[in-house]
Amino acid sequence: MNCSTYTASTSSPVILSSSSKHPKYRRFTSPFLCRSCSDKLPNHSLEFVLHDALEASGIDINHARTAREGFCSQIQRLSGIERETSISINRGVDLGKAALYIAAEDDALVSHSSVPLPVDAFVDRLDDLSMAFCPLYIPPSGSSPEIFLGNLERYFYVHQGYRRATVMNQLDTRALYLHSVLIRRSGSAVMLSLIYSEMLKMLRLCGFLDFDVEIYFPHDPVSLPRGYDKQKCKMSDEPHILTPLSLFVEILRNLKEAFWPFQYDNARSLFLRAAHAANCTAETGNLEGSFNSYNNVSGFEFASAKAAQHRLGRGVWTSVHFGDMRRALAACERLILLGFDYQELRDYSVLLYHCGYYEESLHYLKLYQTSRQCAVQEEFSSRPSKDLEEDAVEKLIVRLNLILMEEGWSRPSPRRNYWGNYSEPW
Incomplete structure (x- = not known):
């Protein structure tokens, strides 16, 4: 898929095709303008600078362009409904792959490597993490949601040893990239929430999960993301529920701030x-x-x-x-x-x-x-x-x-x- 022109609305970005071999992500229509302002403002299509500027300086950024194109192919699926759907029940966007495309672009920007980040290999690694839960911790049929989620958390945080990066380790930006978290088993709260969600998705696809789950995303600096039965969801839990849109915003704002x-x-x-x-x-x-x-x-x-x-x-x-x-x-x-x-x-x-x-x-x-x-x-x-x-x-x-x-x-x-x-x- 080639993406050259972005046309976005307040509900979802729309990516238009181009015959260009290497998309330049040049022009898009601002998603923040109301219809009347769009009609009155003749020049509201703008160009992104980064990729073209690097390329003009003689830097090979083909891998970065490809990764950006992959990211766009995922967020293109963010309809108005998908943007507000919980990440634990999202079906439209491959959250793990989109996060890996973010990592792949940044890796290409800083490493200038001739080899791109192997996105598909890390997707397989994420799937293997989910499937390894089944022979070890799958509870007996008919067990309560609390038992199932308790086993999943023991598998994730104890058996696999995933942990949240501490506040003292803020300068280690590897905690903000999914591939690094899968390797080091230490990551930010949003990355742990993403992996937790991907495990639930795979277990549901394989028929091991027969109840609705929400993921509690912590806003304090030390707590871990945890799952809970959606039927027991309270109004006070709503600020802690991630949607695909809020997940991507959290990931990217963490990177922007870092x-x-x-x-x-x-x-x-x-x-x-x-x-x-x-x-x-x-x-x-x-x-x-x-x-x-x-x-x-x-x-x-x-x-x-x-x-x-x-x-x-x-x-x-x-x-x-x-x-x-x-x-x-x-x-x-x-x-x-x-x-x-x-x-x-x-x-x-x-x-x-x-x-x-x-x-x-x-x-x-x-x-x-x-x-x-x-x-x-x-x-x-x-x-x-x-x-x-x-x-x-x-x-x-x-x-x-x-x-x-x-x-x-x-x-x-x-x-x-x-x-x-x-x-x-x-």
């Missing part, structure tokens, strides 16, 4: 951190002068912003404490494709600004503002207005307009090409 290039001041949103770094690293101004003009800027923030500018200027993408621009951009692009939250347009825009794609950055910021107005008008958004973030958006738009007024600033110059073949610190 690889966000500005890792200081966790009290601020990701966007505010990047917007503040933009103020501190203005190319047309003096860094130290900008620093002195912000009384509330800590020395660590200033050093982090300056280090980020230096790394990007040398083409260094990733660092243990300072994120990875490529994977942050990839997570943003996939979140936009899901059509879940218009604020992803804003976050993607600020990353494009730091990469020197000012024209695209401004385009996404304007689309964000229009989408925000649509959400307020149609009452899709219950969030209160965040004056600090909106003020940062306005300031960034002013800065982008000033930059684009200068000849030669619409595209990154060779001196500022962040996508070239530089040595990278893995």
